[in-house]
Amino acid sequence: MNLANRSPTPAASTSLARLVLLADGSAAHRRLMRVQLERAGYRVIEAADGDTALRLCREAAPDVILSDWLLGGCSGIDLCREHRDMPRTGYGFFILLTTRSETADITAGLQAGADDFLLKPISGAQLVARLNAAERVLDMQDTLSAANVKLQAALERLHEARRQIEHDLREARKLQNALIRERQRSFGPIRVSLLMRPAGLIGGDLVGFHQLDDRTVGIHAIDVSGHGVAAALMTARVATQIETLSLDRRMAPADLVAALNEAMLDGMQTDSYLTMIYAQLDIPTGQMRLVQAGHPYPLLQRADGTIERVGEGGLPVGVIAGARYDQLELTLRPGDRLLTVSDGITDATSWRGALLGEEGLTAILRLNAPLWGFALMESMCWSVSEFASGERQDDVSGVLIEYLTPAPVVPARPAAEPE
Template sequence: MSSGDSISGDLPGSGWRLVLLVDESRAQRRALAVQLRRAGYDVLEAAGVDEAMQICATRHPDIVISDWGTPGRNGLDFCHQFRAMARQRYGYFILLTSRTDKLDIAAGLRAGADEFLTKPVSGAELLARLSASERILRMEESLRQTNLQLKDALTRLREREAVIERDLREARRLQQGLVRERDGCFGPFQLSLLMRPAGHVGGDLVGFFPIDARRIGLFALDVSGHGVAAAMLCARLASLLAGTPEHNIAMRLGRDGRYVARPPVEVVRSLNKLMVEELRTETYFTMIYAELDRVSGQMRLVQAGHPHPILQRANGAIELIGNGGLPVGVFETVDYEEISLQLHPGDRLFITSDGITETENTRGESLGMDGLEAILRTNAMLRGNALLESICWSAANFAAGQRNDDISAVLVEHLADAPGNPDHLRLQ
């Protein structure tokens, strides 16, 4: 180092830095060490690579200043080994050399050197290199601290996700429990239900309940949106539609003290009023509510924005039922239309959410009502849950296994070969 080029003053924040000097020349090391300590650095010295590696393994210097031509192995070998060491923080490596050839400099950079100092070392140039190393080390420390914080935050997030995942699995189990019976036989009629959420929990709900000795209430609804909010509304609606008579919105107390069925139109109007005036949520739902007379085969239903029920006659002919209607919970005053239809032996009524009809293939084409009708015709010989499973399989095959919406369905079948005892009611 030039005698007139001493480093004076402290480098901001450098007092805690540990510098390792590696040079076979004791005089050169001493000259550099004096300047570095004067600048506020802690300094260690090594005469060769082996000694330097032992120090690096135990003390982990922040900055290494190594001569290119150290004994035994040169500075490039040392730089390679230094970079291969497992360290918790970055180490800045400066090579001292009298070489100026570009190929030598390129070799040093490939070995992992950060800077080069030409011998004899100028104090002003060393100060500049150390200032650069401070900026690099501070940035690395800031990034490392940020990464640690991010890692900690990610760990906490994963722990919370695991808790949420367990809660959602339990919520799915509870939601599936809202459908107490998956199928039921009512004289000559068989009812079958399907509910498949796209995620852990969904916004679809289906069900049925006995009204009296000859009538059954059944419903299918699809809450707007997905996830927990939709599932919570489904749970609320399930308590209103499938509870005991005193809590079932489809029933009212008659003058004789017995509970009687409310007309389907009145049921849907009451639900609309509840949504608009009491729940006051931005969520709405589509719905089919129907009342089936298992003796006469007469059915009365209301369509409130839900996809058209499909009536498949015994001879295979297909009819779309309803005129659409408005969803429940959108407008304060809505006129709903009650539809009457007759189910004859061999007929069946299929009610589904739009999760099936809006299923898309890889080209973005929807299955639609035409596709659903084709599936029903193809599976004309199937009944009950076998038919519902086949429809689900066909829809999944159409979509190449992709499903983005909940699927639910109600199947009402008038079995021509079933016993028709009007005084007998059996749930399976």
């Protein structure tokens, strides 16, 4: 409500009118000011002393307090201090009525919390002008309070939405983890170990294996572009398609990856793409047919410790229609192991901006030569984390395929002959 638009008669609605507390020891002065205030459209309550004024401040929470400097019970300055210390929902504009104009008195009033001063004797025009200023402050306060209420309500809705999203993501993570039925499994002399650590609750990496028949195992490592829910949904869809395509025992790995490429471009209607490794391993012979489609190069560590880079690079899946993928063959022998990781490892960056890369991964593999299985994977993750100062900006995943060396046969000691 703006006093500038008030009529000199009490035309304003009582329900909208500001409440003014008039605290003055002079009944005649209160009567005169009350008439002026009510003509300006205000509701008015009166107090003849400081104690009554304090009680009315607590009970009625007036919008404006007009208080004489000198009051019975407590001074106007004391009333102002007490009023400022009271808990209330809205702002109370405090005007001191005084005959004092010294700088020290004005300073004392401002320090007590007064907003304005009116020097006695007070004219009607002066009173209305000061109340106009008070109205502007109170209107701004009301606007800010209403905006704060709306903002708080919006924040509560956002917090609730965030809690729901986090709950859904935790459930989605359980479902994504369920796609990896086993983290480690042995197939005769071959052992396959899986590593998957998303950067967030869920991610776009997925690794897995599935037995195609009595002697063949299919192994895949997938890294979908992007992160979060969309990437996780894509990995689930791709994993299902890989298992479906691999049901055709006649389909070679290169044909399977090419078919997956066409399915992504034709059926999924998405801008996402993925890099992957897909391999089929013959358990009795250790022979492997492998396709690298844009994924980081697998590293083959032979039993004698030498390390070879495997793969031909290749196009990512879901980028170019009609893409063809090269297929290579290799043979694992006892003591050999093949490590495949996502670019969350090879693209790890030190605080100086250096990439770990293939060279760094090779060094980690050499350093951890005595370790096998999960112990090797955990040590590798620790080394990468140390290199990147604990920062992980991308999902991390890996597959470790090991051709286990048979345990040496220890001849039994002959029983000691009795003496």
